[in-house]
Amino acid sequence: MFGQFKYAIARRPGKSFVNGITAANLGKPDLKKALLQHEIYCDALKSLGMEVTVLDADEAFPDGCFVEDTAVLTPRGAIVTRPGAASRADEVASIREALLAHFKHIHSIENPGTVDGGDVCETDSAFLIGISNRTNPHGAQQLQHLLAELGYPSNLIDITSVQHLLHFKTGISALGFGRLASAPGLPEFESIRGFEKITLKPKEQYGANCILVNGTVIIPTGCPDFKRQLTEKSYATLELEMSEFQKMDGGLSCLSLRF
Secondary structure (H helix, E strand, O other): OOOOOOEEEEEOOOHHHHHOOOOOOOOOOOHHHHHHHHHHHHHHHHHOOOEEEEEOOOOOOOOOOOHHHHEEEEOOEEEEOEOOOHHHHHHHHHHHHHHOOOOOOEEEOOOOOOEOHHHEEEOOOOEEEEEOOOOOHHHHHHHHHHHHHOOOOEEEEEOOOOOOOOOHHHOEEEEEOOEEEEOOOOOOOHHHOOOEEEEOOHHHHHHHOOEEEOOEEEEEOOOHHHHHHHHHOOOEEEEEOOHHHHOOOOOOHHHOEEO
């Protein structure tokens, strides 16, 4: 069933987290708060039946807690990415090591391709791969080919003209049952026309990055209308405070690799 997971991999933020890449203009994160929010996040995944491996912080990589960008995981195989920000390129080595405990075959995105996992949205019918400032056409096409070899269809969506989207999943999340959560004002991309969309209000658009985990949709706090819409569709919801990660352009999906 879509959205069913047994394992997750996360990484604690380090002291260098405050020096990560961001365009959010929300101020410096409070590391103490970030660590608490991260711990609560991992505990939430555990409460939903997942076994969570929490990797130690790596001070060499300020953005290293956003592990989602380093891999695309499927039941048939793992694909380690090649992040689009040069400062993040070497994050994949330790993630590959962690994945070897779970996957026999691990594929890779190769130069000149770049892929951030935050641009890859798995739905209940296909993978949607965003071409962005972090995921280039070479990388997107490599990923599409690798997914096809594993037996998964995918579609490429160019989001480079949508200025407020760092990653595709900044504005789109899969909810199963042919539904997507969608930030307001997104173009009507051809590849998502067949989905039912739950569109968030502008003041709640950060909530468009949410995750369906074992029957529960985890959403950031501060999205009461979105929560109401989900409840009306019979989803269970769990709200988590994400303020310190929002300051660093991070969302709920960014903090774990789920499989």
